[in-house]
Amino acid sequence: MSNEPTLRKNTTQRANGNVILDVKDLRTYLFTKKAVVKAVDGVSFFLRKGETFGIVGESGSGKSTTALSLLRMEPKPAGRIVGGEIWFYGENILDKNEKEMRKIRGSRISMILQDPQTSLNPVFTIGNQVSEAFTVQEGRKNNQGTLLQRVIDLLRKVNIAAPERRFSDYPHQMSGGMKQRVVGAISISCAPDIVIADEPTSALDLTIQAQYLRLLREIQQTTGISIIFITHDFGIVAKMCDRVAIMYAGKIVEHGPVRAIFNHPLHPYTHALISSVPRMEARVERLFSIPGQLPAPGEMPAGCRFAPRCMYADDRCHKEYPPTFGGLSEHTEHTTDCWRLEDPTWEPKSYSR
């Protein structure tokens, strides 16, 4: 988080030169037999060049659907983007047709899926799958020799030992961590502007997880790509991200620089989430966990979605969705959707510390 000071300076306005992706009021709904699930319900955020932006939330909060919507890959046929704008280098992604989208996917915005075990095609070799990333975007103009060399270079870049030998391996011959590095290689193959990482380490064990995260940081430093990091793990957010948005039931409830969010969480949900992260220095007896669960798709509360689980909720919270309060803490750019913040001195009280 070395770039945080500069980050603070520029933050009062959003559309400055560094912003490469600006999402405004994105809505992706899932039309199921029983109900319309508002998986992403008016989400706005932006992404600067070279930064890592985290989206944190529980399973079902809509964070993955948000990520997939950026690539126009919302789960079909039930999912549909029903509103909003996604500005990417001055063009609205939602105005593009499928053919134009294919040009953007892979080459300009890329994604790492969460499960390395299943995200590689079992019947093709690693080399085949990595080189496909090149040939799809650039056509077949490469001759086989240079293509092979590029694939090997790329595999070396993601720390795969003896890539010349690994080239003709099938996915089942590799370990989970290695497979995830191959997936990472595919995602950076065409030097994209943005890589979306959807819980890329949740299927890996802890040591490999740490290795992988380090690799991602390295790649980011050498290539200057922006990363959108999707996770449910606040610990990873603290290590990886510059800014973070907390999602709950399809909405971003709080958003701001990582340090601000960690030190002064304002939304009761964020506060509860952070309280549930184990800290080395604070010897907590018991991790705090939030009573209740995400509202069922059909029973979305009329007001604040978190109200049924919130210890501070009053009548208005149940009836009306709160406005976004911004800049209430010492850090600018810190915004929170919560009625309590009408009182400028209010802060959620500690649970466990």
Added chain:
Amino acid sequence: MQRFIIRRLLQTLVTLLAVSIIVFALARLSGDPRDALMPMEASRADRERILVHWGLDQPVHMQYLVFIGNALRGDFGESLQWPGRKALDLVLDRLGNTMELAAVALVFAIALAVPIGVLSAVHKDSRTDFLGKLIALLGQSLPHFWIGIVFIWIFSVHLRWLPTSGRGTFQHMIMPAIVIGWFQVAALMRLIRSSMLESLDSEYVKLARIKGVSERMIIWKHAFRNAAITPLTYFGVMMSYLVVGSITTETVFSWPGVGYLVVQAVTARDFQVVQTVAIVFATVIILMNLAVDILYAYIDPRIRYD
């Protein structure tokens, strides 16, 4: 890999042994096997000769060994219907015709089932999907031989497009091949559809989309290559259905294959030919299954050989 093949070979041997025991036992189930093996009006000398040939004066287990010994030398006895002709020669003469028909039927089944199955999965719940389900349901509900007769009635008797029976030109093959193949279309299509659905829903297809691969390539390269593996295991079963289908269908169209031969032999109570056909067909089917299993192990890199 080698151990896998050896194990499968052993299994194949056991199955073939079981087939021979069943055939052997059935011949003796009827009392004096000579009644099954010989015509009523056979002479004493003939009966004596058969007795020695099959070792019928010895205990049952020895009889079985004689039977197997003869079978291994390709001696399945002589035909009653066509005296003087070896049963095995009769069968092998016709096997080619049956295989020819089965191959055309297989090509027809694949050519129809693959596109319908894939399209049904890609356009799930659409009109195409509905049509596919209808074809599948009809194919599995209609008896072959009846479709054959209805086809003859429509295309030969009424429209006079195709010959009713026999073998010769390609036109002779069209109706029987479609009749045999249709049942396969149904089963194969369902298999391809369900494995395509699974494949299209997978993470690797998602990754291919992320790479920007075109939809056509996603369907045919990424999804279909995976989806094609599951139906492949079904090919062994399919071969056996093709062979079985040939029995009724060859009879309907008087196609000079093994199926038609065996039905004629049953009618004439020509047991030696019937048992030969049973063993030859069973061997063909079992070997096909073995071949498919080994092929499968080569195609699917994930398969474990233990």
Added chain:
Amino acid sequence: MSKAVATQPLQTGKPRSVSRLWWRKLRELPLVSIIILLIVLVIPALLAEVIAPHNPFEGSLGKRLQAPAFFGGPSEHLLGTDHQGRDILSRIIYGSRISIAVAAAGILIAGILGTLLGLMAGYFRGWIDALVMRLVDITLSIPAILVALVVAAAIGARFSSVVFIIALVLWAVYARQIRGETLKWSQSDFVARARVAGASHFRILTRHILPNVTNTLIVLATLQVGFVIVFEASLSFLGVGIPRPNPAWGLMIADGRKYVMSAWWISFFPGLAIMLTVLSLNMLGDWLRDRLDPKLRQV
């Protein structure tokens, strides 16, 4: 995360076309299947004497090959007569009894045998399991119709041999499926509890495991009735099933084959009866499977 509601590709929700709605209705409401089955199979079998207009075994040669009533034939024979002057409608009506009897007897024997062996294989494991499963593999790799031909050639064709062959072929399907289920239930908590409580193997199998596999049994049986009816018809058609002059549907089709040039109705109507019966049975079976035992979808 991908397991969550939000990212699971949901299967429905697209506006459906009319044909699909109609299809769904048919599938969700097996009423049509049941009505067809009642009309073609059950009622004729129960009330053959009452509703059949003629004797199915007797005809007069003077009335042979008469066309159906609606096809220019005399009104006396609604679906025409066969080569021996027998009324086709009456023969189809009586034939339903054969189809039901063969299917019921064959499936009952196969079901009992297969369930017994499947339960033992799945519960006791060890050599019983190995033996049973090997037998299952062998049985499934030998085409039923070949066995039928050999049996017919050896001991002749009769009702009992048809039932025997069907049982011989189908038991393996039950055994394999029930074994799998038993294996699963044997490891369940309530079986462990029963074992701790000192229940005998017999009691565990009959009181704790069997009730849990009945759904599978019902679905398998329903799905197989159609197959058995077609199979019996095929055997009869080949002359290795039900012997003449019984009015088995397959036999009637075989009889009409020689007359396909002049009297198509002899073969056509029995085949139609088979088609309607099996089609509705399959639809009913699919419906039952989706309701009772969705995991059987691959069977």
